[in-house]
Amino acid sequence: MGLLTIGAFARAVRMTPKALRLYDELGLLPPAAVDPESGYRFYHPDQRERALLIARLRRIGMPLAAIRTVCDRDPRAVAEAVTTYWGRVTADTADRAREVTALVGELSRTGHGAPAIRRAARTDRGAVRDSDEDVAYAGDRLLAVADGIRGSGGAAAARAAVGALEPLEALDRPAGELLAVLAAAVDGIDETVRGLGAGDDRPATTLTALLRHGDRLALVHVGDTRAYLLRGGELSLLTRDHTWVRDEVDRGRLTPEQAAAHPRRALLSRALGGGRPVEADLALRTALPGDRYLLCSDGLSSVVSPAALRDTLAAEPGCGPAVDRLIELAYAAGAPDNIACVVADLTR
Numbered sequence: 001m002g003l004l005t006i007g008a009f010a011r012a013v014r015m016t017p018k019a020l021r022l023y024d025e026l027g028l029l030p031p032a033a034v035d036p037e038s039g040y041r042f043y044h045p046d047q048r049e050r051a052l053l054i055a056r057l058r059r060i061g062m063p064l065a066a067i068r069t070v071c072d073r074d075p076r077a078v079a080e081a082v083t084t085y086w087g088r089v090t091a092d093t094a095d096r097a098r099e100v101t102a103l104v105g106e107l108s109r110t111g112h113g114a115p116a117i118r119r120a121a122r123t124d125r126g127a128v129r130d131s132d133e134d135v136a137y138a139g140d141r142l143l144a145v146a147d148g149i150r151g152s153g154g155a156a157a158a159r160a161a162v163g164a165l166e167p168l169e170a171l172d173r174p175a176g177e178l179l180a181v182l183a184a185a186v187d188g189i190d191e192t193v194r195g196l197g198a199g200d201d202r203p204a205t206t207l208t209a210l211l212r213h214g215d216r217l218a219l220v221h222v223g224d225t226r227a228y229l230l231r232g233g234e235l236s237l238l239t240r241d242h243t244w245v246r247d248e249v250d251r252g253r254l255t256p257e258q259a260a261a262h263p264r265r266a267l268l269s270r271a272l273g274g275g276r277p278v279e280a281d282l283a284l285r286t287a288l289p290g291d292r293y294l295l296c297s298d299g300l301s302s303v304v305s306p307a308a309l310r311d312t313l314a315a316e317p318g319c320g321p322a323v324d325r326l327i328e329l330a331y332a333a334g335a336p337d338n339i340a341c342v343v344a345d346l347t348r
Contacts, residue, residue: 003032003033003042003043003044004042004043004044004045005040005041005042005043006020006021006031006040006041006042006043009042009043009047009048009051012045012048013048013051013052013055014055015051015055016275020041020043020051021041023051023054024041026064026068027068028054028064028067028068028071029047029050029051029054031043032044032047050071053071053078054067054071057070057071057082059276059277060082060085060086061089062082062085066081066085069081070082100176100179100284115215115287115288115289115291115346115347115348116346116347116348117140117212117344117345117346117347118319118344118345118347119138119139119143119319119342119343119344119345120138120318120319120320120322120323120342120343120344121136121137121138121143121323121340121341121342122136122323122324122327122340122341123135123136123338123339123340123341124299124327124330124335124338124339125338126299126330126331126335126336126337126338126339127331127334127335127336128334128335128336128337129337129338131152131155132155132338133147133148133149133154133155133158133338134146134147134148134158134297134299134338134339134340135148135155135158135159135161135162135340136295136340136341136342137162137165137166137342138342138344139166139169140169140212141168141169141211141212141213142165142166142168142169142209142210142211142212143209143210143212143293143295143342143344144161144162144165144207144208144209144210144295144342145162145207145208145209145225145295145296145297145340145341145342146158146159146161146162146205146206146207146208146225146297146340147205147206147223147224147225147297147298147299147338147340148203148204148205149203149204149205149206149268149271149274150202150203150204153196153202153203154203154204154205156196156203157193157196157203157204157205157272157273158205158207160189160192160193160196160205161189161193161205161207161272162207162209164185164188164189164192165182165185165189165209165211168181168182168185168211169211173213174213175213175214175216175218175284176284178211178213178216178218178284179218179220179282179283179284181211181218182209182211182218182220182280182282183220183280183282185220186207186220186222186272186278186280187277189207189272189273190272190273190277190278192273193205193272193273194273196273202273202274203273204268204271204272204273204274204275205223205271205272205273206222206223206224206225206242206268206271206272206297207220207221207222207223207225207272207280208220208221208222208223208225208226208227208239208295209221209295210227210293210295210344212287215286215287215288216284216285216286216287217284217285217286217287218282218283218284218285219238219239219281219282219283219284219285220280220281220282221239221240221242221280221281221282222242222270222271222272222278222280222281223241223242223268223270223271223272224241224242224243224268224298224301225239225295225296225297225298225340226238226239226241226294226295226296226297226298226301227239227293227294227295228293228294228295228296228309228313229291229292229293229294230291230292230293230294230310230313230314231288231290231291231292232290233310233314234310235306235309235310235313237306238283238285239281240281242268242269242270242271242281243267243268243269244267244268244269245267246269247269287346288346289346289347289348290345290346290347291345291346292313292322292343292344292345292346293342293343293344293346294309294313294326294341294342294343295340295341295342295344296326296339296340296341296342297337297338297339297340297341298337299330299335299336299337299338299339299340300326300327300329300330300339300340300341302337303330303333303334303335303336303337304326304329304330304333308329309326312325312326312329313326313343319343319344319345322343323341323342323343326341326343327339327341
């Protein structure tokens with residue numbers, strides 16, 4: 001059997017060409033041949049087994065440096081290495097769970113009422129798109145936005161993502177358990193969205209949500225939807241975009257200014273239903289009276305500057321008027337994409 005192009009080999013092992021190039025650079029999976037003129041990589045079918053092993057080790061979270069040390073061992077030795085690695089992960093997770101429980105107990109302000117919440121949510125198709133694939137939700141305990149990808153299937157994916165979180169509003173669990181609840185919910189959403197399509201038409205969605213319990217807020221985030229906090233007149237971004245350009249900035253290959261103008265700036269590196277199983281970003285925060293939260297899709301954040309977001313959130317006293325004004329700003333910038341926006345105030 002002849003050599004396979006990098007694209008054909010990537011499909012055969014369910015990896016991306018980008019991952020294969022990275023594994024080549026790290027010496028984990030060098031190609032069988034490289035065209036001396038074009039630099040194009042070719043792989044032998046016999047390399048499939050090693051590629052699949054690397055992929056499975058990555059799925060369980062094993063660092064690349066560790067994979068490099070175990071990949072060339074016999075299967076029994078690899079199994080022992082995986083067992084040792086997973087034992088460390090399990091022990092570390094248990095230690096962190098105990099720390100979270102203790103920290104929540106220390107920081108919870110016993111005897112004080114939980115902040116009340118005022119909120120408003122709205123989506124808008126924008127000035128260019130023919131349909132709206134964004135979803136915005138604002139309940140008493142749950143705030144969420146999702147941005148669906150690939151047309152009507154993407155809209156269904158976004159609705160499924162937010163709809164799966166809505167029942168959590170009625171869940172009576174300690175604040176320290178909210179992150180585990182959200183992580184499990186995201187795993188279920190990822191599976192659900194994967195079942196909505198196939199092949200190139202497979203839909204996907206981003207998701208950013210806050211789930212409140214008393215004066216604690218659990219944050220879950222996948223993709224390039226965003227969560228901001230206005231506190232004391234200062235606007236803070238609480239999420240990190242899961243995009244190709246953000247990854248390149250973190251690696252020092254692009255500046256933030258280059259990333260903002262890059263033609264691939266909207267290319268996601270993580271999305272629910274969009275490829276490999278997704279790991280969500282999770283965080284637990286303390287809510288203070290006077291906090292104002294903004295959750296939005298990139299239809300707002302990509303065209304309205306952080307300074308304009310801050311000034312609008314600080315100037316508009318009501319949540320509904322603030323949402324309306326932010327969408328007006330997106331339209332003033334051309335509104336090239338759907339817009340999802342949630343504004344929530346915490347009060348006594």
